[in-house]
Amino acid sequence: MTTTEKHLEPEALEHIEEEIDHALGDEYEHEPVPAKARRSMFSVTMVWMGFPMIITGAMTGSILVLGMGFSSALTAMIIGNLIMLVYVGLLGQLGATKGMNFALLASIVFGRKGYVFASGLLSTLLLGWYAVQTGITGALVSSTYDLNYVVMTLIAGALYIGVTFVGVKGLHLIGMISVPLFVILGLFVVGDAASTTSWDAIMSYPGNNGVATMSMGVGLTVVIALFIDAGTVSADFNRWAKDTKSSWVATFSAFPFANLAAMLVGGIMTAALAVPDANPFGTDNMFGYMNNMQMTWLSVLAFLFLYVNLGSVCAHCLYNAATGWSRILRSHMRLFAVILGAIGIVIAATNVWAFFIEWLSLLGILVPPIGAIILVDQFLVRKNSEIDRDWRWTAFIAWACGSAVAFVVEWYLPHLSTAISAGLVGGGAYYLISTLSGKTATA
Numbered sequence: 225m226t227t228t229e230k231h232l233e234p235e236a237l238e239h240i241e242e243e244i245d246h247a248l249g250d251e252y253e254h255e256p257v258p259a260k261a262r263r264s265m266f267s268v269t270m271v272w273m274g275f276p277m278i279i280t281g282a283m284t285g286s287i288l289v290l291g292m293g294f295s296s297a298l299t300a301m302i303i304g305n306l307i308m309l310v311y312v313g314l315l316g317q318l319g320a321t322k323g324m325n326f327a328l329l330a331s332i333v334f335g336r337k338g339y340v341f342a343s344g345l346l347s348t349l350l351l352g353w354y355a356v357q358t359g360i361t362g363a364l365v366s367s368t369y370d371l372n373y374v375v376m377t378l379i380a381g382a383l384y385i386g387v388t389f390v391g392v393k394g395l396h397l398i399g400m401i402s403v404p405l406f407v408i409l410g411l412f413v414v415g416d417a418a419s420t421t422s423w424d425a426i427m428s429y430p431g432n433n434g435v436a437t438m439s440m441g442v443g444l445t446v447v448i449a450l451f452i453d454a455g456t457v458s459a460d461f462n463r464w465a466k467d468t469k470s471s472w473v474a475t476f477s478a479f480p481f482a483n484l485a486a487m488l489v490g491g492i493m494t495a496a497l498a499v500p501d502a503n504p505f506g507t508d509n510m511f512g513y514m515n516n517m518q519m520t521w522l523s524v525l526a527f528l529f530l531y532v533n534l535g536s537v538c539a540h541c542l543y544n545a546a547t548g549w550s551r552i553l554r555s556h557m558r559l560f561a562v563i564l565g566a567i568g569i570v571i572a573a574t575n576v577w578a579f580f581i582e583w584l585s586l587l588g589i590l591v592p593p594i595g596a597i598i599l600v601d602q603f604l605v606r607k608n609s610e611i612d613r614d615w616r617w618t619a620f621i622a623w624a625c626g627s628a629v630a631f632v633v634e635w636y637l638p639h640l641s642t643a644i645s646a647g648l649v650g651g652g653a654y655y656l657i658s659t660l661s662g663k664t665a666t667a
Contacts, residue, residue: 251391251557253550256323257463265470267396271461272478274399274536276451277406279364279511280357281486282493284450286504289491291438294429300440301487304447305480307644312455313475314599319459320471326457326544327551328611330594333601335615340552342594342623347548349453349587351564352571354541356583358384359572360505361534365527367506368515374573380531381569384538388546388561392464395539402536403482405529410489413510417496429495432502439639448592448643449584451483456595457544505580542568588643589634593626593650600651605658618657626650 250261288297318329326346330339362377387394418426430436438446458475465471489510494502502508507516514526546560553560597619602609630646 248389248391248558249393251547252323252463253325253547253557254554256328258323259466261464262323262466263392263396263464265466265473268461268465268470268474269477270399270403271392271395271464271540272399272474273482274395274402275454275540276478276483276537277403277486278357278533278537279486279509279530280360280534280537281450281483282410282490282510283504284446285487285490285492286494286502286509288438288443288446288487289429289494290432290502290504291436292440292443293431293436294427294491294495296436296440297443297491298488300443300447301484301491302480304444305484307444307448308451308455308479308483309476311595311599311647312451312458312479313472314603315456315595316458316462316465316471316475317468318598318602319462320465320468322459323463324459325463325547325551326459327548329459329598329602331611332609333598333616334619335613336611337614338616338620341620343548344552345590346453346457346594347545347552349591350457350541350548351545351568352576352583353453354384354538354545354565355568355571355576356580357534357538357541358568359574359576360580361530361538362572363505363575364509364511364530368512369527377572378569380535380538381565381572383531384535384542385562385565387535387539388542388565389558391557392461392543395461395536395543398532398536398539402533406486406489406533409514409525409529410485410510413513414489414492414496417493417513421496421498425498426492426495429498433500441640441642441644442638444641445588445643446584447487448641449588451479452587452591452595452643454541454544455479456591457548460544460547461540505578585634585642588641589627589630589646592630592643592647593623596626596647596651597622597654600655601658604655618654618661622650622654622657625653 252261285297285301288300292300319325322329327339327343330342334342358377358381361380362373365371365376366373387398462471462474465474490504493510493513494504494508499508506512511526511530515523542561542565545564546557549564550557550560601619626646626649629649630642633640633645634642
């Protein structure tokens, strides 16, 4: 065996990974984060605030305003974000209290083997979300500057892998850059667009071509589904908080503050300009708005901003996906950040971002029951429980109930919210099954 081959042995790779963890910080994939490793309230807040304050959130706000009209869209944004505050806040509180990531929390509720299905699904969906956002980056740059889509996507993906590789510190740092940039440029775009009309006209904007085609239920699903996957695995971030107060402050910085702010930037711009048949995924977004002003310095700033801003959400999603799969396969987060990031780049190159709305619908059906079941279990049914068995079938039955009802709502009752229906039915079914079985402590 040659010297090179020896260095490629699993023991050598394990040593390299340990050295990297020592240099960049342990990510605690397989155990709770100890008190000495917890981060400040400001750090965890910047991690969360940099997640939803993104161009994609502004695009979503535009979609809502086009489909619902401004006043109805605003109502959906506020209600949806308040629901997310409670949902993500409670899940984050569990993470902060126990120091556990989502995979460890899911092991308590779904079982030490059963958690693989919940954690694996969410980690895979978040990898898909990383691919969608990376593809959007490449598409916007390609269409705006007439550059090769695949090349721009590859560059974006590689940069985002690098940020994720640093770990939670990387998420903190990119949030420190992305948030101020978004606030400054978002206010500039909103102010400039609003100056072309009146606030009365913005508030009364009726929707695309004067027709509101999106119901309140669908609007709420769009708002909730945008971050329902990452919100469900909020423990991955909030486990770093020193206490529950820090956890809730960090969550509030994301929902409603950052997410609502991003949506309002896009929504106000769309209502103010009232462009017929506007395309938020084309040029009718804040990135396109800045470039259309034909100022070289602003176009350069917009280019850099796009990569930093979407790099923030992509790095967060890849971090969640890598944390989940590294726990499942007993490996390291950083190794899976590289592996999954490469897979995501390949997926992004296939224009998967074009299925954005369909993606949100899928998330609204599959994900909300998981978080609802964990909340009911840990706050109502089995407080302070531990990982005690391989499978907990009551959780899986309730998950199936919630998603089945959401599927029916999606196809037969489209005016209702699939995300809310899925969560309420999943959580309610779990509580009912646990109560009726009389095994709330062990089922």
